[in-house]
Amino acid sequence: xxxxxxxxxxxxxxxxxxxxxxxxxxxxxxxxxxxxxxxxxxxxxxxxxxxxxxxxxxxxxxxxxxxxxxxxxxxxxxxxxxxxxxxxxxxxxxxxxxxxxxxxxxxxxxxxxxxxx
Numbered sequence: 001x002x003x004x005x006x007x008x009x010x011x012x013x014x015x016x017x018x019x020x021x022x023x024x025x026x027x028x029x030x031x032x033x034x035x036x037x038x039x040x041x042x043x044x045x046x047x048x049x050x051x052x053x054x055x056x057x058x059x060x061x062x063x064x065x066x067x068x069x070x071x072x073x074x075x076x077x078x079x080x081x082x083x084x085x086x087x088x089x090x091x092x093x094x095x096x097x098x099x100x101x102x103x104x105x106x107x108x109x110x111x112x113x114x115x116x117x
Contacts, residue, residue: 001102001103001104001105001108001113001115001116002100002101002102002103002115002116003100003101003102003103003108003113003114003115003116004097004098004099004100004101004114004116005024005039005096005097005098005099005100005101006097006098007027007113007114007116008026008027008028008031008034008035008113008114009024009025009026009027009031009035009097010024010025010027011023011024011025011093011094011096011097012025012093013091013092013093013096015075016070017075018072018073018074018075019054019070019071019072019073019074019075020052020070020071020074020075020092021068021069021070021071022044022068022069022071022092022093022096023066023067023068023069023093024039024066024067024068024069024093024096025064025065025066026065026066028065029065030111031065031111031113032062032065032066034101034103034107034111034113035067036060036062036067038101038103039058039067039069040058041055041056041057041058041069042056043099044056044058044069044071044096047095047096047099048071048074048092048095048096051074051095052071052072052073052074053072053073053074054071054072054073054074055072056069056070056071056072057069057070057072069096071092074092100116
């Protein structure tokens, strides 16, 4: 079953120099394990291929039902140096929420996940 990340998580992003920071928070605590399994550093790096120059580092915050990603080399020097339209990395959260996840039907039903339209 296809599940849109935007339907099961919130996200917020910003900048720290040349690094974009993206926090992803499960809308329901029982969905956190799915996010932790599916949103790997590699998967997020692949999603942003061509938009970032460096690595992706993930930090887990299970008590908050959240993951935090640092996207290194994402801001072309950072807010005071970059000529990018979004030099503070505010759109990275929206871009990540466009991701779709393939979840086995039985698991999706058990977790009561919303089906992608």
